[in-house]
Structures are given as C-alpha cells and as structure tokens.
Amino acid sequence: MTTAKRDTYTPETLLTVAVRVFNERGYDGTSMEHLSKAAGISKSSIYHHVAGKEELLRRAVSRALDGLFGILDEPGATQGRAIERVEYVTRRTVDVLIAELPYVTLLLRVRGNTKTERWAMERRREFDQRVTDLLKAAVADGDLRSDVDIRLVTRLLFGMVNSLVEWYRPLPDGGVDGQRLADTLVRVAFEGMRSSR
Template structure:
C-alpha cells in the first residue's frame, strides 16, 4: 500500500483548490504550471479538479478575481466615498495595504499577470480601472489644496502603488504585525504628499 492510499483524501472545495493553485502559480508562474502540477500539489486527480472548474484559466480568473473584488470593495466603503478627498485617499491607501496583507497570495498573483491570456488581459484592465479611480482621488486632493501641487497626480499615484505593491516582494506573514505595515505606508506616503 502506498502512502497516498494509506491517507484519507481531503475533500476539496473550489476555495481550498484555489488556495493550492495560487501557491503553485506564484511558485512556478501561470505559464509554467500544468494541470498535472496542480493535481500533484492538491493530491487529487486532474478529473477531480475538472469536477470543480473548467481548467487552469478559470482557476486564474477566480484567483485574481478574488484580489480584484477585495480591492474594488474598498472604493465603496463609506470612508472612501464621503469626506475630504485627502481623507478618502488615505483610507483607500490604508485599506489597499490591508487587503494586500490579508489576501497576499492572491494579490501577489494579480501583480504578476502580464496579459498573455484573455483572463490576464481582463485582470490588467480591471487593475488599470482601479488605478484610475485612485488617481482621481489624488487629483481631487491636489485641486482642493490638500496634497502638494508640485507632484503630478499620475506620478503620485504610481509612487503610492509602487510602495504598496512592493510589499509582496518582502513581507512574510508573521514577520511583522499587518497593522504596523499599513501605518508605515500611510505615514510615509502622506507625510511627504500633504500640502504644508
């Protein structure tokens, strides 16, 4: 009897399969991952995977969709829709950082898509839409005199996202309290951007 035959199989749901899939995609890259790789990592047959999803691209869409849905939900939160533009922007920056930390594997995967498939093109388009909506908040805050006018709004937006997105490269869960990371991002960004 092999070890696999000796152990009880985990009952997979789409959610648990997705967690394994994202880990493998982040390790090997989407293009470098086969359904066989996913089957081995999950410890289930390929046919069991196909019982839950149509294929690898659907898994990618579910994974990056989870990250995108969490990011777009921030823009509908009361603190992102009412109040002074600079306060709304600060809320969005803090919450974006928190979502990145909470959904780290999913956001990491989202940041690595390059547009090689229909799903990746869709994800990049949604990311651009999110970026544009945040850039509007930056412009509004500059127009209201709440942020420095000498930093072009699109550049400020790119720098903010550059700082936030770089977290996926160095942050490891358990290495620092997630609240400390979000506080540091907000303080660094807004101490430098606020109009004086």
C-alpha cells in the same frame, strides 16, 4: 504523489493550492499536471471541480479584485475631503494586500497572455484610475502637492504599496504587525520621511 489522496477538495480549497503553485511557477509555467501533483489528486478530479486552470486564475484574481474594489464603496472612501479618502483607501489597500496576500500577489504578476489575464490587468488599471482620480481631487483641494506629476506620484505610491507582496511576511516568524505597517506606510507616503521641524 500523483495518486492515492482521496479528493476531499472544494473549489475553494483547491483554489488555495492552485494560487500557491501559480505564484511559485508563474501562471504560464503551471500545467494541469503540476496542479494535480501539488493537490495530490488526479487531473480528472480537478476537472470535476473546475473547467481548467484559467477558471482557477479567474476565481483567484476575482477574490483580489473584489477585495480592492470593495474598499472604494466603504464610507471612508466615499465621504469627506478627498485627502482623507485617499489616505483611507491607501490604508485599506494595505489591509487587503495583507489579508489576501497570495491572491493579490498573483494579480500583480499577471501579464496578459490569455483573455482572463487581460481582463485582470484591465480591472487593475481601472482601480488605479479610481485612486488617481481621488488624488487629483486632493490636489485640486490644495491638500496634495501640485509641483509634481500626479500620475507619476500615483505610480510611486502604488509601487510602495505593491512592494509589500515581495517582502511582507506576517507575524510571528520575523514578520511585521499589519496595522503598524499600514500606519507607517500612510505616514511616510503622505507626510514624508523627514522630521517636521
């Protein structure tokens, strides 16, 4: 397993392998030896592409973060009433989670022992804060309920959204259609599970 495979990797395809191993073993629990075995190329071949495992982590979480922050610049997130922008961002966050599932999974599991991990956590908090600000604006408009702590509501909303990385599997094999999932989540979160009568 360790030998024999010709190194046809690009930094991008090597990243795919690394993210899978990080998610399986945890970033801390992954050594260059593990990466070398999983990729089927030598450690020195890996060092030909990247400086080390921390660079792979940085590239991986950057991909997730770029996807998430990209949402905030889209017209749906910057124009219109705050409540509509919040719903838009929630829906698009589900889209990005699904499209970049292994990368966002890694981002959400990062725990902060290295500089890159701490940076990733900091950026994640920044994203959460941007969404909290939007939610606050929607409360101020009278469109979101004001009888609950909005910071707690933000955590519950993200708890629901982020849980996707634990159980979502794409179609076919027993999976769920991404659009239907995003639609259901937004309805449940904003309108509630009770029937409106």
